[in-house]
Amino acid sequence: MWRYLNYLLYPFSLLYGLVLWIRNRLYDNGMLTAVEFDLPVIAVGNLSVGGTGKTPHVEYLIRLLKAAYRVATLSRGYNRRTRGFLLAKADSTSADIGDEPMQFHQKFPDITVCVGEERMLAVPQLLGDRPETQVILLDDAFQHRSIKPGLNLMVTDYSRLFTRDHVVPFGRLREGRNGYYRADGIIVSKCPPELSTQEQEAIYREIAPYPHQRLFFTCLQYGQPYGMLQPDMAPPPPGASILVVCGIARPEPLVHHLLQHYANVHLLSFPDHYYYTQQDLDKIKMELDHMDGGAKHIITTEKDAVRLHLLKDSIAAMQLPIAVMPVEVRFLFDGADSFNSYIFDYVADAMLAAENE
Known part of the structure; x- marks a missing residue:
């Protein structure tokens, strides 16, 4: 019975999806403008409302980059009990900055962690307070079109690929499936560690990445x-x-x-x-x-x-x-070296382009 009642939500999904489609077209056509910054900005997000394993991928990027660059993370700080832009401090709690930023702050005290609902305003505040910052990781920012990241990474759950899902409230997508065209890299997360090459190829065909996109596969690795x-x-x-x-x-x-x-x-x-x-x-x-x-x-x-x-x-x-x-991500099919090079090449190219401007 509940299955049939759920179909009553489908018209609302179509309406919501249409509104977001119009919004995205306005950004794509330049009628709404997105701000770019002259330093490497990597956004990590997803099309769905949650549960894709985004956080351990952000942590992977932190570990990868922090030895070579001065890294900062910027999150919205979902469900925190404060408002506005905040830098994580020694006495910060999850109530102040949100659970995911607090997790970053505890595990990586040598990087800058900050939160702000308005990312477009938060980035200049971050750079004003931490001018030494070289790379910014935007957490959960795939739908935040007011900032144009240099590299856009989208995470999708193996058990619920975005290609098989629908827009809320009928499904769990924040926007239509076609939104994946904005991604530069797509990561299929939470795969079985023993995922076969045959299934990898089947998923590749199902997602059908654009020529500009790279596709990676990861699994969770518990400690x-x-x-x-x-x-x-x-x-x-x-x-x-x-x-x-x-x-x-x-x-x-x-x-x-x-x-x-x-x-x-x-x-x-x-x-x-x-x-x-x-x-x-x-x-x-x-x-x-x-x-x-x-x-x-x-x-x-x-x-x-x-x-x-x-x-x-x-x-x-x-x-x-x-x-x-504790949990980390592991890249399948020897994809770690390829992903690492992909990230380092982007950062190096972005920094060189900024120097030449």
């Missing part, structure tokens, strides 16, 4: 869980019962990974970018107590950990054994 409040805490033993606590768009890959290592895995899911309360901690404690097994552990994501950290005193007082599961 060793570490204690949220005690980094040296031993990881859960093989026979442990695991309560997965997370507020992310798609927790399924994490649960699937944990089921390969633990027999008893239970998911307690919250909305994406959710800010936890004391009542939530009480619920987590109750769920943990009712689980079967001797050794019981909580595992959460890095993104959730920066939000849970706002309740660190309560978590410590309740002695909740929370471990954090």
